[in-house]
Amino acid sequence: MRRRIHIDLRAIRENSTRLLGSETASYADLRADAYGHGAVRVAEALDAEGYEGFIVSPEMDRASLLHLSTPLLHADAVNSDRITGGSLFGLTDRAYRPAMRVSAEILAVKDVEAGEGVSYGYSYVTPQRTQLALVGIGYAHGVVRRASNTAPVLIGEATRTIVGAISMDQFSVDLLGAPAQPGDLTILFGDPAAGEPSILDWQHATGIRAAAIASRMSPRFERSYT
Template identity: 40%
Template sequence: MPVAASIASRSVGPTCHTGKVNSATTRLVTPAEARVDLGAVRHNIGVLAGHAEGAEMMAIVKSDGYGHGAAAIAGACLEAGASRLGTALLSEALTLREAGVTAPILAWLITPGEPLDKAALREIELSAAAPWAIDEIAAAARRTGRPVRVHLKVDTGMSRGGASATDWPSLVKQALAVQAEGAIEIAGIWSHLACADTPEHPANKLQLVAFDEALAVADELGVSSGVIRHIANSAATVTFPQARYDMVRPGLATYGLSPVPERGDFGLRPAMTLVARLANVKRVPAGSGISYGHLYVTDRETTLGLVPLGYADGIMRSGTNRVEVLAAGKRRRVAGRVCMDQFVIDLGDDSADAGDEVILFGPGDRGEPKCQDWADSLGTITYEIVTRIGSRVPRVHSAGVDSVGR
């Protein structure tokens, strides 16, 4: 079985609790779980490949695959046609290697003193934007006898990571000198767009001008024309063809969440459905104050349901009296304060029992809220919703069925 397929067909890591994908016979009974449809992930990679128009694809699986379970997501992405993976941290890349992922992985957020020998030994590509990074990567390569593939990062206007335009020539010269020694290979040149989720923002085109200028400098200094040029994130992949260059780096869109919500869903399908089982159901009289601070008071005799998820699990406290869930066939707003481990919903006179399923968000097929609905209600972005789901919530991966062929 190919590595990608083997990763996708078993649970890996602390956030997964089933022995096999969608194995109901071995599933533990838990108060809540995040169900992740790997078929949706493969579908999304197919959609993104259509937008990429031949550019190579690096699927971004940082932050445990945006909270979806990195190893299983990595396998699904590779099966669907992504050729590379990206993580923020070296530790995330090493975890993927331990899970059996053999595809190229780039880790880009490196700080001084990290165990770069492990990166060299496990063939993890690294980003460098300053002289100290080149020095430490080269030292690790010398100690291990394993040259490291390096992506040089230039700051094109985000003013975050990357070498400034002033420092860029010296960084390239240093990297070329170390490459001549054989300690590193310059594998890529890259940057990051600051405003791609606002496609009409003038900064986008200005950043491409700056990126092209940096590429020209590298070319003049002798960097091979075969390096991978990449700057496009999810939003740029689907809205900004000029930014695709040799490779695109979709993150959020891989998980079926729109990077530009005001322009629709681009045919993407949300991969995560967050569910819980009611822990208690009871009738209370009119005038009952609910949860801490009595921020919700019943205006009639009603039935309350207790949902065993709270801010310790990533359900934001600001969702108090704001976000909705699907329970007993209808959408229900959270009633009262979201607590550390639980919150309450008002079921009215509808029938429900302890153990009944509540859907917090999902693809919307059953009328449940979508992750975007939660983000809109909370004044945030979908990235924050899915990445905050905590480790007490098991990720359960199902194989799913692709709806877009590759």
């Protein structure tokens, strides 16, 4: 079963350059494991950028970052106006590139007739004969339940919506004619410049801040960095 998070460190460095160039940021915010992006890998990527300090969570094991030259600080030790915040990861507005891409494998594709309820509670009923894709990821992996019946995903070249209630380890997508087969990857959110839904699209769909969506992603994912 493939469940993947890819972090684009190049996007983080690009956002970092813009933030430092604006002269409003002196400290990089790496709290909540760098908003789910991996504090160690992000800190290593930004260590030579010229920050006065990295802001880390009080409970973080600092030993993993002691090899860096940038000081580690708590948020209460600095002026909050000088902290990068979610913009470093593309979590605040579309002016900054999102760095996190989340995807999961399609487990099954099944034909269903019109009028069939999907998932528990039947909050979605198929309006016509269609195919449903069952995607192997759910709230146990950090997918917010408010994405049920609201959030977009990308399957192949088609953007579709999660339908029915998100369960512990899976959710359904009404394909509406889009081609798909077991083993294909469904992209929850990633780079909108590549035609993928953005984490800001998820923020809009769910009413949950993008920073909270990213921070909830489980360590059970296979992770990669470039």
